[in-house]
Amino acid sequence: MPDAQRPDIRLTGVSKSFGGPAGEIPAVAPLDLRLAGGSMTALVGPSGCGKSTLLRLIAGLERPSTGEIRIGEETPDDLRKRAALSVAFQDAALLPWRTVAGNVALGRSLARRPRDAGAVSELIELVGLSGFEGRRPAELSGGMRQRAAIARAMASAPELLLLDEPFGALDELTRDRLNAELPALWEAHGATSVLVTHSVAEAVRLADRILVLSPRPARIAADIAVDLPRPRDGVVLASEAFRETCGQVSAALRDGQPPGRLAAQ
């Protein structure tokens, strides 16, 4: 839900190419884009189209080949320096020598938030890791590490939250639980969020807006507003409007694809 308190993200003429032995590989075609402050945008598109690259550009982890990115008056680097930007990737990067609770608490302390063991426990419970607070990442499964990384990303109460397939390695039940519970947390913090996902249903459930990207180099093939009430509970998920929106996104994905190359489920 757009939030007037949060600045918009503006991409102006942003493109990205990677140099390789076979020459330049264009990953993101020049694009202009404005994402409303406080909104949740999902990026969907075929495998290799440039979704993660676009997310990494917004995170300041890649430099654009052309153009510029601003969050209000700030650059992504400015936000990172203030620890106001959190990123959760599928291959969860946790500090191996810290426990789950230690990693989550680090998310708070990096953002200079006061110590709060209760808040850390709440997040750990939310992601279903109660009882594992004292374990180190090597003692957890891949899905558990991913959940710990989501809790850590949330712990800093970021202004900008970037999620790259964060639920990819999770079982259906946990994924469903996080899909149900995380939006309320995002809303409470008013974070502007961008989510890369391969799941159309997940995009429709979580996002205010879905950008369907074309095959590489990524262009915006469709820009779909998700006009469904929140919370998106069982009634909303079972509604005709939900199915219709999923159908619209799937059709946009198909339209942008040569036959047989559809990656989204």
Ligand SMILES: Nc1ncnc2c1ncn2[C@@H]1O[C@H](COP(=O)(O)OP(=O)(O)OP(=O)(O)O)[C@@H](O)[C@H]1O
């Ligand atoms: N650091 C890099 N160096 C060279 N090429 C890269 C680099 N990062 C990404 N690419 C290329 O850019 C293109 C887009 O990759 P990207 O990871 O953004 O796609 P994606 O849509 O997120 O894919 P997937 O859905 O499979 O995760 C691919 O062709 C990839 O090989």
